[in-house]
Amino acid sequence: MSEKIKRFPGEQLKGADIREGRIPSVKHRPNVKYLWSTGVAMSRFLEGLKKGKIVASACRKCGRIMVPPRAFCEQCFKPADEYVPIKDTGTINTYSVSYVAGDASRIKEPILVAVIDIDGASEGMGILHLLGEIDDWKQIKFGMRVKAVWKRPEERTGSITDIKYFAPLKEG
């Protein structure tokens, strides 16, 4: 703001006055729904999940093994149409402890979220997922080894949620 300007337009309203109808307002909730086809590469990924496997795709040119899989390599711009099952274990790259739900409401039991670099994919190829079977979130560490905990085969629908969460890997 310039010191040459002396008038600052804008009038703040009280949120409660709007919500409780004390000032003119209009409310509308659109009823819009979507049904997405899951595409060439992600269809393979989701079919894999239904069978209890994490499927990656490999670039024909640079050879990167990529997860989530994609039909083309965004770097080489060539087909990445070799689909390879990789492991369902990995390493925590970063994590967070969320007390906030999607609508910004607060939740008591935190959601544990992480980026997990998956074994068998190229270095640094992580996926977003949840963590579970952890009593105290302070036990979570960067670099911690984890393994997918799957839903039972009959419960799987071909969704990222066919993996319930990743839990600490008991080595050996």
Place this chain on the structure above:
Amino acid sequence: MEMFGKKRVAVIGAGMTLFRRNLKETGKELAWEASSMALDQAGLELKDIQSVVMGTAPDAFDGVHMKGEYLADGAGSWRKPYSRVFVGGGTGVFTIDAGWWHVASGQFDTCLVVGEEKMSSCYPHPAYAFTTIFDPIYARPLGVTLIWIFALEMHRYMHVHGIKKEEIARVSVKNKRNALDHPCAQLGANITVEDVLNSEVMCWPVQRLDISPTSDGAAALILASEDVAKKLTDNPVWIDGVGWCIDSTFWTNRDLYFPQYVQGAAQMAYKMAGIKNPPKEIDVAEVYDPFDYKELHHMEGLMLARKGQAPKLTAEGVTQRDGDLPINPSGGLLGVGNPIAAAGTMKCCEIFWQLRGEAGKRQVKGDPRTGLAQAWGDLMQYGSVVIMRS
């Protein structure tokens, strides 16, 4: 200086509304207020404007899914060449970049650049609209919400460099204090590092006072070609560098500790402005700070600090208004508020006012000649930069 484009481009006027939650004015009315103020400051009327670029972020906030057209009248675009640009949170600074090429191309002598956002219309909270920015197939079924991705990035940044929360909290303290001197600011306050550390844990390591607010507001700038600018003002501010860059949407496939896309945008702008040593040559910067850690992260992306060193500069007071490299003298998004596209444009306005010596109580010391504004957006993948000189 090497010439980029056909014409050199100046900023000759700027304006902005109050930034607040629940402003009475519609988005169109806010855009009109800011645009009118910028025209007044430039000594122009709407008939003098040859082109208009409007920046505004996701349609889902306003709930009008042709937002550019809906806001057009407020941006003064009636029967003029008009476009709306949108690159997520990077929009506010990309809007002036787009305005630059309108004039630099030689196609137009003037361009009105407007950033607008009205987030509080999304009810009861705009966070819900943000859930629709994620990939519907592999991300949304997990219940992902915007704050998660910032928390994951912040945590990675802290882990790689061994940065403590209290080092990051200093940014929030500085910016909210700076905002006390900004007459349009939403959240100017005197708080302490302890206040930040004791605030509600939202999504560890992100706490309540690490985050900028939900805001409504608009900001605008007038751009003119060199010959027109020199007729209208004795102290134009020149746009000497523009840059923008995007990374892959697969944000879980890259190391989040460093924003390469911001570096890419900065390299483009520095090259154009002939800047070889950014920390020495930039006198004042408005760095995108929707979260306190982002100011540090972006200072490193902009090469204003070496990797992992931005917290140290902050602790030493270098980034204070009276420091050697003042960062966010306006108060930033943490203090002035974060109406997304308008917030980035506000940063461009602040650099303009700083370089003209008009910033009043917020004026940084030492007659700044070169300033930078930067914004960032999308799924942690977009950077936009502008460099101005007086």
